[in-house]
Amino acid sequence: MREIVFDTETTGFDPKGGHRLVEIGCIEMVNRVATGAVFHAYFTPERDMPAEAEAVHGLSAAFLADKPKFAERAEDLLAFLGDAPLVAHNAAFDFGFLNAELTAIGLGIVSLDRMIDTIAIARRKHPGAKLSLDALCSRYGIDRSHRTKHGALLDAELLAQLYVELMGGRQIGLELAADASSSGNGPSGDLSDRPIETSTARPFRSPRPHRPSDAELARHHEFMAGFGDPLWTRA
Template identity: 40%
Template sequence: MKEVILDTETTGLSISEGHRIVEIGCIELNDLIPTQNKFHCYLNPERKVSEKALEVHGYTDEFLSTQKKFSEVMDEFLKFIENKRLVIHNAEFDLSHLNNELALMGKKKLSNENVVDTLVLARDKFPGSPTSLDALCKRYRVDSSKRTQHTALIDCDLLAKVYINLLDQKEPTLNFKNEDNEKTIINSNSKNQYFKKVIRPTEEELKLHKEYLKNSLKKNFFN
């Protein structure tokens, strides 16, 4: 099943106060394994960033004013997430902002029917315990040292690892009939914390292994 880990950064918390999206990040998963497919963009929100939001992500008005508007990336974004389950931490927040952007463009809103909210999963699994992304990274020993500020792609990468742990699958089930498994880059950094590349033995290696077993079985190891 294809899923999309999704995260947004915004100018502020509430759409009722006119706040807009300034960054969208998406990482595609195929049977829980990250693929090479990503979607990422910074956006011109056409308004000022609040002081609190600036402290969170660090994107200045000057920087954002040079970026594309949501209308310019909307079709590409919708195509990327089409027919895929969305995995979001605190989905209500991100969906409300995405749907606000879509509504401003006269587009149909995203449904929450095919959305997994990892915040809800974490609260159900650890009632009464901290369930922020930072807290979950700490619980599952996911290295979050690069997260000095909130950025969409870094948060997506961390959430992908947390999501797998929340499902109690530290190593996703690989489809060994799929030859693409051998070619998949399964993590976005050099430290593959969860996944292992499938390496098939050569014909020569299989032959040598059979010969080794044959000779070993002839020996009596108890004498």
């Protein structure tokens, strides 16, 4: 199954207040293993960069001034996303900005049905715990020592690792078994097109007796007789 883990950086908290998307980083995963395919882009916001936002991600108005407008990379971004489910941390925030930018240039929005929110998953697994990306990376032992500021691609890479852990780590047995069976390498699946293997090399083993012997039954009755007025004998 193909999924896209992504993160965004913005000029603020609310696109309805005029804030813009300035960076997006996307990681492709297939069966929850990163394929190495990524999409990463900076966008000029066509407005100022508030100091509070710059303090979080380090992207200045001067740095972004010569970057393309969102409209110039939108088709490339949508082509990379395809129809895959989209995984984000506090996904409503990222979807809100992405869809605001798409709406502004007359393109259709990304359906919220595709949204997978890792905060919601973490909240179910760890009720009452801290749910920030930093806190959850610490919980699962994911190295974030190189993260001095927020960055969309870096945070997407960390989130991809976290998502795997939240979904059961590398022991995703059923999916791997399904893949193996579909390729003919696994023990399960449709066996109709496989030759029936026969072998006479294995020695015959008679069925093991499972009924207790008379001596075992006698010892059991003797043991049970040692209980004084047991509950199971009362009417």
